[in-house]
Amino acid sequence: DQQVKQNSPSLSVQEGRISILNCDYTNSMFDYFLWYKKYPAEGPTFLISISSIKDKNEDGRFTVFLNKSAKHLSLHIVPSQPGDSAVYFCAARGDSGAGSYQLTFGKGTKLSVIP
Amino acid sequence: KAGVTQTPRYLIKTRGQQVTLSCSPISGHRSVSWYQQTPGQGLQFLFEYFSETQRNKGNFPGRFSGRQFSNSRSEMNVSTLELGDSALYLCASSLDARQNTIYFGEGSWLTVV
Numbered sequence: 001d002q003q004v005k006q007n008s009p010s011l012s013v014q015e016g017r018i019s020i021l022n023c024d025y026t027n028s029m030f031d032y033f034l035w036y037k038k039y040p041a042e043g044p045t046f047l048i049s050i051s052s053i054k055d056k057n058e059d060g061r062f063t064v065f066l067n068k069s070a071k072h073l074s075l076h077i078v079p080s081q082p083g084d085s086a087v088y089f090c091a092a093r094g095d096s097g098a099g100s101y102q103l104t105f106g107k108g109t110k111l112s113v114i115p
Numbered sequence: 116k117a118g119v120t121q122t123p124r125y126l127i128k129t130r131g132q133q134v135t136l137s138c139s140p141i142s143g144h145r146s147v148s149w150y151q152q153t154p155g156q157g158l159q160f161l162f163e164y165f166s167e168t169q170r171n172k173g174n175f176p177g178r179f180s181g182r183q184f185s186n187s188r189s190e191m192n193v194s195t196l197e198l199g200d201s202a203l204y205l206c207a208s209s210l211d212a213r214q215n216t217i218y219f220g221e222g223s224w225l226t227v228v
Binding site for chain 1: 222
């Protein structure tokens with residue numbers, strides 16, 4: 001079963017507008033959430049993260065929102081730029097026991113920013 | 116500061132062969148984890164090592180194995196390769212076992228023919 005879901009495989013946005021990427025999770029024990037961006041033929045790069053004790057974290061054009069009651073997080077990119085075109089993965093951290101943690105990733109959303 | 120380094124970047128193997136992939140983490144990072152990426156499947160967790168000990172393992176068959184050395188470098192091995200093992204294998208390192216942020220290498224592209 002998929003514990004982290006990104007239900008939109010793709011998203012197209014006009015340059016300058018807002019991009020909103022969504023992610024849902026099922027495990028209420030996840031305590032930390034991250035977003036990664038991936039270009040073709042490269043490894044994912046870390047974008048932004050949020051702890052479960054917060055509901056918002058902002059870094060420049062990127063803002064992540066967490067709604068724990070809905071088990072939903074979203075990444076907002078404002079304004080969107082053509083260079084933001086990539087696949088975006090959300091990830092959730094869970095405690096595997098004995099002080100060990102594991103990240104679970106969604107399947108990704110491909111963002112295309114149209115000039 | 117050098118990032119996560121993976122070798123080889125590209126390789127082609129034949130069904131039934133085995134393959135070993137190598138990963139050098141960011142200097143000072145002690146946790147190394149491995150992921151498999153296939154089209155439409157996202158990043159699937161293989162295993163995680165910390166201080167030479169495997170702490171977590173994903174849902175992969177026993178043909179997939181790994182190890183970590185005292186200098187935190189890690190290797191993963193896939194034996195008896197199958198066509199479905201063709202994928203991008205990503206290594207990531209983290210400062211410690213808390214996995215607050217993991218940093219990925221560029222990956223090793225494996226094609227099984």
